[in-house]
Structures are given as structure tokens and as C-alpha cells.
Amino acid sequence: MLIIQRLYIKEFLKVLLILTFGISAVFSIIGLIDKIDDFMPYKPSFNLLMLYTALSIPKYTNYLLPMSILLSSLFIFSQAIKRREIIAIKAATGKMKKVLIPFVIIGIILTSFAFLLGEIIVPTTSKKLHSIKNKIIKKERGLAFKEGTLYIRGKDGSIVRISLYLPDKNISKGVSIFKFDEEGLKERLDAETGLWKDNVWKLKDVTLYDIAKGQIRKIKEAVYPAIESPKIFQEDMWKVEEMTIIEMVKYKQRLDEAGFKNIKLLVDISSRLSYPLINLFMLLLGISLSLGGDFRGHWLLKLISSQKIKEGTLGSGIIAAGLGLLISLVYWFGYSLFLSLGYAGAISPLIAPWVVPIIFAVISVYLYSQIPE
Known part of the structure; x- marks a missing residue:
């Protein structure tokens, strides 16, 4: 040189x-x-x-x-x-x-x-x-988010898992809610979809598992007030700059499988x-x-x-x-x-x-x- x-x-x-x-x-x-x-x-x-x-x-x-x-x-x-x-x-x-x-x-x-x-x-x-x-x-992070799956803690102490969350539409796919008492898991609630409407989460096609009583119930629609407003937990969700290409691609694949097209992503x-x-x-x-x-x-x-x-x-x-x-x-x-x-x-x-x-x-x-x- x-x-x-x-x-x-x-x-x-x-x-x-x-x-x-x-x-x-x-x-x-x-x-x-x-x-x-x-x-x-x-x-x-x-x-x-x-x-x-x-x-x-x-x-x-x-x-x-x-x-x-x-x-x-x-x-x-x-x-x-x-x-x-x-x-x-x-x-x-x-x-x-x-x-x-x-x-x-x-x-x-x-x-x-x-x-x-x-x-x-x-x-x-x-x-x-x-x-x-x-x-x-001094804000506790009661949320975990990865590749579209969201874990949050409900206001009643329950654990909420959302298999696929769509921030732009405020729609949740594959909602599971786990309720506990002193003896352990008391109740589990699975819903096909959840929609934020009228300031409350409305769950559709719900299956309720009552662990204590050993019963299973099917509910067409249920309201669950213990989940926070999307405006609260969206602040803690990953932004694009916090995701790698691999994570974004996997998230997109999950959206495609659920039938949702995210052009921005x-x-x-x-x-x-x-x-x-x-x-x-x-x-x-x-x-x-x-x-x-x-x-x-x-x-x-x-x-x-x-x-x-x-x-x-x-x-x-x-x-x-x-x-x-x-x-x-x-x-x-x-x-x-x-x-x-x-x-x-x-x-x-x-x-x-x-x-x-x-x-x-x-x-x-x-x-x-x-x-x-």
C-alpha cells in the first residue's frame, strides 16, 4: 500500500x-x-x-x-x-x-x-x-413478547398467553388464560380469538376447563375484564428495531399462517x-x-x-x-x-x-x- x-x-x-x-x-x-x-x-x-x-x-x-x-x-x-x-x-x-x-x-x-x-x-x-x-x-415489566406470542399478567393475577397478537387490529388469536389459587392451577380458559371492543376484551369460541370441579364448558362469547387495554401493554411490545431479520421473518410466517397480511412488516x-x-x-x-x-x-x-x-x-x-x-x-x-x-x-x-x-x-x-x- x-x-x-x-x-x-x-x-x-x-x-x-x-x-x-x-x-x-x-x-x-x-x-x-x-x-x-x-x-x-x-x-x-x-x-x-x-x-x-x-x-x-x-x-x-x-x-x-x-x-x-x-x-x-x-x-x-x-x-x-x-x-x-x-x-x-x-x-x-x-x-x-x-x-x-x-x-x-x-x-x-x-x-x-x-x-x-x-x-x-x-x-x-x-x-x-x-x-x-x-x-x-419504576415500571414492572409484566409482559413477554416473541415472534408474535404474548405473555402478560392479568389484573386478577392470572397468566395470559396470546399465541398471535395483531397490534394494528387489536385482535388476539389463540388466547389461553390460566387462573391459580393456593393449591395451584384452578381454571383454564381457551379462546379462538379475542377482540378489544367497547373498552373490554371480548373472547369468542371459548372452552372453559374447571380443574377443581373437573368440568369442561363451551361458551360462544365471554367478556374478560382482567386483561389490560392494548394501549397499556403495546408500549412494552417489541418494536421493529428490537427484532432481528430472523425474528421478523418468523413473525411474518405466523401471520401468514393465520391468514393476515402485514405489508409494513x-x-x-x-x-x-x-x-x-x-x-x-x-x-x-x-x-x-x-x-x-x-x-x-x-x-x-x-x-x-x-x-x-x-x-x-x-x-x-x-x-x-x-x-x-x-x-x-x-x-x-x-x-x-x-x-x-x-x-x-x-x-x-x-x-x-x-x-x-x-x-x-x-x-x-x-x-x-x-x-x-
Whole structure:
């Protein structure tokens, strides 16, 4: 590896780390400030608040990494253009793309890291974050949720198992309620479905097992007031960011078997795969825009070298930052728009999360291929 390659890689990684974790930390602190009014009545310890802030960082890192990569690449190579280093490199080596090969490898590594971040680290820290929040507000977690199965404690002390819960419809499939006394299990109630209606759970096609009397009864419909309102326990249910792809796929399979189509979940599964890829293409895009790409007039070089900002490096840094933010905003707007179209069913939920990444991929690869040697 050339000395100049090591220098650029070192500078790139340094700027990337500062931007990514610095901005993520700022957003985490802002998130804590937003929650502070809810937390302060419970007088949480300083360590608990700092732990809450630290656990928020991976989530923001996952969101901000593409923008940070773009900003870092634009900044590093715009500085190289300003110092006329790129001209010297071309004169010395003759092959600019050969010099850039390590950055392509770094882009692949960052993409892999982003996938692992979103698939392993973010779900784990999100669950812990939820647990810390409950600990701060001294809320007991009387709920367990996994792949659609829900376990909760009823207000009468009973244990309620819901085989498949549909949050969007407030419908429960396969409801089992276990009642206990001093001697053990006293009564078991199984219902085909449960529907939250008129502020109460209405169970249909109920089978009641009276263990003490040894009797079995069939009931067409029954009201069971001991189960909390969905608004209460939905707060403790896993969110998408707390689930891995495998967990989401298993949940979707259970929904399909029950005859329910969850388009939003399908979009989220597809987006979990498409989102990390943008990191590689943001890196290629930043390099291409800095080094010319298809813009043979080197418009960025002209801006950086203009008389107004010729002295110092602040001007070129501002231009790189402004350009990076603009491109990031365009990407986020387009990505969010197509996700919304996918959620609404206007376009295929499998395709929706891939449209904007593919567009950016085509543009970045084309511009990268056009970098003048």
C-alpha cells in the first residue's frame, strides 16, 4: 500500500469516527433531554441516565453512518484537490482508480459493519434501552413478547398467553388464560380469538376447563375484564428495531399462517437488507464527486479554488459539508417516500426499500467509472 493511500485512509477514518460518534452522541443527549421531564419525577441516578444515553448511540449511528461516510469522503478528497495532491498522484502513478481500491474495500467493510450493527447491536441495545426506561420510571415489566406470542399478567393475577397478537387490529388469536389459587392451577380458559371492543376484551369460541370441579364448558362469547387495554401493554411490545431479520421473518410466517397480511412488516424486512448497502455507494459517490466523475470541468475544484475561499481550508470544508448534507437529505426524502408507498401498498413492499438505493448505486458506480485517470 502506498504511503499516500495510508494517509488518506487514516484521515478518512478519523473524520468518519468523529462525525459518526460525535453526531450520534449529540442526538442521544437530545433524546435524553426530550425524555427528562418524564424521568425526573422518579429521581433517577446519574449513572442510569448516562447508561440510557449510551445505549441510544448505536441506533443513531445506524441512521447517520451513510451521511457521515459521504461527508468524510467529500471532505478528505476535496482537501486533496485543493492542495493539488491528486495531480501529483496521477503524475506519479498514472492510475487513479488503483489508488482508490483500498477505499472500495473499506466501503464493503463499512457495509458489512452497518448490517451487523442493524441486525445485532441495535436490536440488543434497543431492548436494553426499553428495560432501562422501565427501570427509571419504576415500571414492572409484566409482559413477554416473541415472534408474535404474548405473555402478560392479568389484573386478577392470572397468566395470559396470546399465541398471535395483531397490534394494528387489536385482535388476539389463540388466547389461553390460566387462573391459580393456593393449591395451584384452578381454571383454564381457551379462546379462538379475542377482540378489544367497547373498552373490554371480548373472547369468542371459548372452552372453559374447571380443574377443581373437573368440568369442561363451551361458551360462544365471554367478556374478560382482567386483561389490560392494548394501549397499556403495546408500549412494552417489541418494536421493529428490537427484532432481528430472523425474528421478523418468523413473525411474518405466523401471520401468514393465520391468514393476515402485514405489508409494513414485509417492507421493514426488505429495508433491513437494502439500507446497509447505501454505505458503500455513498463512499463511491463522495469520491466521484470530489475527483471529477463525469464532471470533466471539475466543478468542485473550481468552487474550492475560487478566490473567495482560496485562503485556508474552511471554505472547502463548508462546501463539502453542504454538498454532503444536501445529498443526504435527497436520499432520506426519497427513501422515506418509497417506504411510505410500500407501507400503503402503492408499490410492491419487496421493491419499495430498494428503489432509491439502486438509483444511488447506479449513479455512484457510473460516476466512479468516469473518474479521469
